[in-house]
Amino acid sequence: MYEPVHGLTPLVGLAAERILLADKVAAAKFGTNTPIEDPVREKQVLDRAAVLAGEAGIDVPDTVTFFRAQTEMSKVVQKGLYDRWTRHPELAPTERPDLATEVRPQLDRITTQFIDQLAATTGVRGPTARCKTALAISTIKTDHRYRLDRLHKRALKGAVKPLCG
Template identity: 45%
Template sequence: MPAVAQPRHPASVPSAADGLDLLTDLFAERLLLADKVAAAKYGTGRPIDDPAREQKILDDVAARAVALGLNPDAAAAVFRDQIEANKLVQRGLYTRWDADSEERPTQRPDLDKEVRPALDRITGQVLNVLVATQDVRAAPSCELRLYGAAVWSAYGHELDSIHLKGMERALPSVCARS
């Protein structure tokens, strides 16, 4: 399992210049938590997909986005991408673990006490960064800058191929489309 690196920037209010870096660092951190989610569910019969829980998260994000002055649909789209990226990583890990029993997790993390509080913390941080980066995310250069930031975050967090695919899946809704 890759080690979780610390974000390169404080998680308070970033400047627009470093905001995309912080955003992709948070995405990487969230993707690495997918390992714990997968380990908690693997072999239990609990499905990776949980539409009711996913909708609850998206509804909460939309409500919080309104309070922060963000477009709730755009914020929900970013988090829908995060959820799908997380599920992509979980499926990749399941495939890896099914193929090689030596790779299987030896501990089952507690989703409610250990994993979800970390995910909730990241959710709040991502929403704050989305607020701080509204201008840069609307700029024509956003996609280029976002993918550059994602490369650095992937490198800094030592993402493997499964998590790299997750990072790619996490990005599409970040930049505003004209």
């Protein structure tokens, strides 16, 4: 199948990276009083995305919707991992990554790269058959590259769904 030069694969790959970082976020929070839900941090992420979208000249509401999907799917992964680790404590992480120094810098890097990729794919994204085909191809490529399990696959699909919405 045809995929445009500026296809969605780099963007979907970034979404997979962000979904996989949810494992570290969950590991940092599991067994502590820190809840999965962090409305203050989520608002910061969405506000930052809106500012960056405006600066990049891309649709702000669409960008915020995309970023909201990222945070929601990250929570899906975290909840899934909490459930897994609670049922199988032997699978629980033995190390707790530091959110501020280890995880958030990676998330911030991905945020900036997301904006670049959203700008580069403006002509591909939208409610069209072309977008849905490009997204399907990109999702398959990304799944093969990262070898995602069911939980992460489901989260990735939810994270990229707004691209063709």
